[in-house]
Amino acid sequence: MNGLNRVIRSGVRRRRVQTVVIALVAAAAVTASVLGAGLLVASEAPFDDAFAAQRGPHLTVQADPAHVTAAQLTASASASGVSAAAGPYPLLVVPMAVGPQGMRIPPLTLVARADPGGAVDRVELIGGRWATGPGELVMGGGMVRLPLGATVTTAGGTELTVVGTARSVSGTAGGWVAPSAVAALDAPGVTHGLQMLYRLTDPAQVSAGRDAVAATLPSGAVVSARSWLDIRQDAVEDAAVFVPFLVAFALLGIVMAVLVVGTVIAGTVGAATRRIGILKALGCTPGGIVRAYVTQALIPASIGALAGAVAGNLIALPVLAETEEIYGSANTAIAWWVTVLAAGGVLAVVAATGWAAALRAGRLRTVDAIAVGRASGPVRGRWASRLAARLPVPRPIGLGLARPFARPVRTSATLLAVAAGAAAVTFASGLGASLVRIQTALDQNTADVTVSGSFGGPGPGGAAPGGLPPGGSAPSGSASALDGAAVLAAIAAQDGTRAAYGVVEEPVTVVGIADPVRLSAFSGDASWAGFEMVSGRWFAAPGETVASAPLLKAVGIQVGDSLTVRSDDGTTTSLHIVGEVFESSPSVFTSTATVPGLQPAEFPIALTDGTDAGAYAEKLTAALTAQSLTAQPTGADVDPLLLLIQGLTATLTLLLLAVAALGVLNMLVLDLRDRVHDLGIHKALGMTPKQTIAMVIASVAGVGLTGGLLGVPLGIAMQRLVVPSMAASGGLHLPASLLDVYGPALLAALALGGPAVALLGALLPAGWAARTRTATALRTE
Amino acid sequence: MTDSVIDLRGVSRRYDEGPPALDDVSLSVAPGECVAVLGPSGSGKSTLLNLIAGLDRPDSGTVTVAGTRVDTLGEAASARFRRTHVGLIFQFFNLLDDLTVLENVLLPAQLAGARDKASREHAARLLDTLGIARHAGAYPGRLSGGERQRVAVARALVNRPALLLADEPTGALDTASGEDVRYLLNDLHAGGQTIVLVTHDLRLAEACATRTISVRDGRVEAGVPA
Incomplete structure (x- = not known):
């Protein structure tokens, strides 16, 4: 057994690159799995845990x-x-x-x-x-x-x-x-x-x-009675937004981990077949061989898994902190069993692939195993070699292009890993772009400057006018003393104004919905405000309105139907629904001309290019002093949930890209080890280091390009599946404009992602190949 | 000795902590000469050949081949030098199994960026001269040892090198194939090709070499006209 331990130790030490690759891939795979699965689990029950801990009310009654x-x-x-x-x-x-x-x-x-x-x-x-x-x-x-x-x-x-x-x-x-x-x-x-x-x-x-x-x-006596089930539904919907996105990344991570870990281990053992033959010739049993090589793979994999588990838990902290912020005393750490399961799963993949490959090598006849690497083995992919020789490219590149066809299984696994990496990047960029568009559409906050009224009474320390927070709710109709047309005219007269409209928001009641519904009434053209139509069209005439999906769903009506809203003062207004607008809360949008007595209370303004928003706001405030209105530049109001998802997306994407690049690196390391003697021949015949680098990079260029071309449509399909699922979790229908985010330039850039990953993974091995001394390579068996 | 194809002065090479593989070796080879380097296994013959080919560098001394100090060349310059000035023949042929015979022969020319048509014609002529033209489209795995070594010779000659280095060219061949290679090298030498042979095969040395050099324990013991 001592001899076997020595074999294991020397194997780990001697194959340093492979050992490091195994550790890194295991680390990345465990990190991605812990992150994906852990957050998935954490998003399941925070509300229930916190509700139980706080002894939340099942029924909240507001009485008169x-x-x-x-x-x-x-x-x-x-x-x-x-x-x-x-x-x-x-x-x-x-x-x-x-x-x-x-x-x-x-x-x-x-x-x-x-x-x-x-x-x-x-x-x-x-x-x-x-x-x-x-x-x-x-x-x-x-x-x-x-x-x-x-x-x-x-x-x-x-x-x-x-x-x-x-x-x-x-x-x-x-x-x-x-x-x-x-x-x-x-x-x-x-x-x-x-x-x-x-x-x-x-x-x-x-x-x-x-x-x-x-x-x-x-x-x-009872004014309202709120069920805890409604609150729970709202909370679960928020958390559910994460689920499709995490599932997609978790699946990608698992597929890539299995592919790359499997290839690394199988390749490592396969490359050691001759060594295994020598060990057998010296008396090592097949069982001992399997134990030695599985252990040899498990040592770096365990170190990597440990590092990955720590990294996954650390990266999850800010996400869980946000969950805690939302739900109170919820989970503040990844469930321990998720970490154990993720690390154990990756180690099981390592052990299984190592076992299968070592078993195969262990069962080879000793004489055949020893002969591997000395005698000429079967040569695959000669057709590709012949084809590449005819290509009008420098010979080293032709030699490199044909190389992947000599090891089709290894190449296929690497190709899939690169494709998964490209799919992850495509999906992540599409997800990010869609989420930004969704936020813009929901915020309706594309204004550069916003004019709003002061609070309806003297503020502390005097009667200085104040404004609404940028992007905040417009005041309700209480500010109806304003002459909206006059304010809009003053805004239009201001240098630098590109477009402006007035808006007022009024809580109204709608039969069938317990809580008040937001009615937004507009003066002027608000088409540039970022509203996205799901179906139908924007209102064009008095009496017409567009409504949000939550409202249509709650009331059970659709575009083309009519809706009656009731203001606080008891006034009822009948509205004809001409379109469904993308909006997350139960809302209706119409013209101020539709609702008698309403005047805009807030005026979002778009400026011409090059106009300084601060200077513009100062001038406009001075011009509107008589109306007690204040103009303020609109600040960027970024949703923390969006930032969180984008941060997670970037992290997971980088992890998957790293795994893909490691897959390429591993393929090349194995390939160069297989062919180090051939490399020596090439160099002896006059192949320069630059030509060697070109040959090595060319050998993965095809894999990278094909992986990219396969991955991009896969990533787009994932974006098309996941983003609407995320929106559906929040009860929203997505307009196509929020999904169509892939322009030709972005697609071209994404298609180059595969070759970029391949290049990244090829740089180190290409350098090694170029630096290998010719005499050393020729002596290598 | 400016008219020498090979000029080694005080060359030593030691691997790790062992005894020197070559110890203070000086040697000259004139144009058109065929020198056989003889000696037992581990005597330093192959190290000598590697240094001349620029595949390895000495720890001390100078190695000048075809007027170029190859011991000072970097990897890239050494590769460029080799493909234009030196042809290499190995004991175990070192043909690339995934390339056809013709593609193997063409490879040094293609690496040197030679014009495709011209190098193809030259390679075809070489294969014809060496009697293996019918195997141009075959893969090396299907050829006999003698045929493979002929392919290796054709590959070594495709860039018209000033110097042909052969490391045990008959070492892996049966008697008949070895005889073929002997005739081939003899013909090449007769045509004016400068050749350095490393061999255990005394018959090859006698048949081809104008001079033999004996190497033992890293030192050149004698230079005897054949």
């Missing part, structure tokens, strides 16, 4: 204090099917502004709670402390996020300081205040309510629980 007392709500905790309850908590929807200029932010739903704990909805405090008195605010993790120490001014002029940040996975509030703060928050425009939270004995029977609770309360 005009119809129900706190005592009646407290008594509702004894309703049939209720296992625990918390509340009633005072609830206020408070318009707010921030900063010295009174910049308006969306109204914040504040809940007054003495502490974050309790039997239901144990809010997790993640920074600072809980609010204990008036003037203190604990911010939630909703759309509006303010740092500790920031101040906000309520509609009534009360100043609140952020003393803590917290999150409720159930999203029961946008912020929390102490019960003693409630009185000071009251002002015109502030909505009051009472919040009651229930946990049910049977979480699946939310409707029954709601009915049971409602039965204990006076008629009209």
Whole structure:
């Protein structure tokens, strides 16, 4: 056994390149697998874990204090099917502004709670402390996020300081205040309510629980009752966006890992056939041979797998941190069994391919095994050699081009690895481009400058006008005192204006949808704003509207149908749906002429090329002083989820490219080892180092080009499959324009990706081949 | 000795920590000479040949071939030198199994960037002269040892080298094939080709060589006119 150990050790040391390649490929394969599978698993259950940890409410009831007392709500905790309850908590929807200029932010739903704990909805405090008195605010993790120490001014002029940040996975509030703060928050425009939270004995029977609770309360007491299942659905949809993308990368990673690891191991053992023959001649049994070579492959593979497991877990950290940010106390690390399974799987592939190849070599007759590398073996691919000799290219290139046909199995495996690498790059670039287009279409935020009104009251420290945050929600119709036509005329008169439109957003109710629906009304041409039509056309006349898929789905209507919306003041408007617009929330878009009394409150502006947005905004603000409007350059508002996906895509793509390049490198190392004697002959006959490099690179150029040509359509097909699946996870239909991202220039560049990977993998072996001394190569058996 | 094809002065070569493979060897070969290098296995014969061909470099001393100091050449320059000035014949032929006979013979010319038509005509003439024209399209694996060595000779001559180096050219051949190669080399020498033979085959040395050199333990012991 000592002798066998020595054989193993010397094998690992002597075949250093192969040993390093095995370790690197195993590392890359494990990293990709841990990352893909780990995130897949992590995206499955964060909501459920966090909901259970926080004892989230299965039923969240908002009650009208005009119809129900706190005592009646407290008594509702004894309703049939209720296992625990918390509340009633005072609830206020408070318009707010921030900063010295009174910049308006969306109204914040504040809940007054003495502490974050309790039997239901144990809010997790993640920074600072809980609010204990008036003037203190604990911010939630909703759309509006303010740092500790920031101040906000309520509609009534009360100043609140952020003393803590917290999150409720159930999203029961946008912020929390102490019960003693409630009185000071009251002002015109502030909505009051009472919040009651229930946990049910049977979480699946939310409707029954709601009915049971409602039965204990006076008629009209319940304003809204939100099921935890709806919240869960929203959360799972967010996480589900990752699933198709991760599955695609995980599959690519596994296929490439098997191909490259298999080729590396089989090639390594195959190249050692003569050594195996000598070992057998010296008395080593076939079983000993198998043990020696499987162990020889497993040593570097285990080191690589360990490194890959560490790398995969480290790379996953920022993604999991984002998941934690979204869901609260969720998974903060990859599940341990995923790491074990990924590393074990890759090592199993290594062991299996090593075992099969060593077994074959071990079973060869000793005399035949020894003869390998000395006698002339069967020569394959002569037809290619003949063909290449006729090509009008320098002879070294012709020799290189024919070379892959001499080892068709090895070449095929490498070809598939390169194709998978090219597919990964194509898919990644298409995914990235589609996601950017999708974000642009969803943000409708292509403006260079945005004009908006100040908060409807004196801001802190005076009446300075303020603006909306760039890309933020337009104010509702409360700013309807503006003369939209006059503002648009003033904007049009400003030097540097290319296009502008006015918009106002108004919450409306639609029969069939519990929550308010956003109605956006436009003045002027908004066609450049980035709206993408899924079907039909943009509205063109008063009374026409376009609607989003979530709205059409919720109401059960389609393009061509009519829709009635009801404003807060009770006005109803009938709209004829002429198109479906790409938008993630239930929304309708129409002209201001359709809804009487609405005037635009925000004016997105596109500037002519070369116009300085800052200087333009200053001039325009001065011109609009009379209207109390402010122009601000629109900042880039990048979705963190998009950044996350793009970062992950880049990481996984680089990993797969590295595996593909290692596959090429491995193929060449094996090939050069097979042919080192021939290489010596070539050099003895006058082949220069440059010609040697050209020959080696040419030997993978065909593989690279073919791999690229196969990989590009595969990558496009994946993009066509995965991106719509990701959108469907969010309940969206994708217009073709968001998928058609591959222009001729990009396609040409992607097709060159295969040769680029091949070149990358060939550089080192080509250098080795060029540097090999002729006499040494000729002496090599 | 400017008119020598080969001029070695004080050449030594040692591999790793072992004894010198060549120790302070000086040697000259005149144009048209056929020199046979004799000696037992491991005496340094092949090392001598490798140094002359520019396949290896000495640790000390100078190696001048056809007026060029080959011991100072880099890999690329050495390759270019070899393909224009030196033809190599090996004991085990060293033909490329995936190329036909004609393609093997053409390869040095193609590497040198010779015009395709001219080199093809020259290669065909060589194959004809050597009596293996009928095998031009065959692969080396199908030829006999003697035929393979003829192909190797044709390949060595395709660039019209000033010097032909042969390392045990009959070592892997049966008696009849060895006889053929002896005649062939003799004919080449008679035509004015400068040849250096490394061989154990005394009959070959007697038949072809104008001078024999004996190498033992890395040192040239004698230079005897044949």
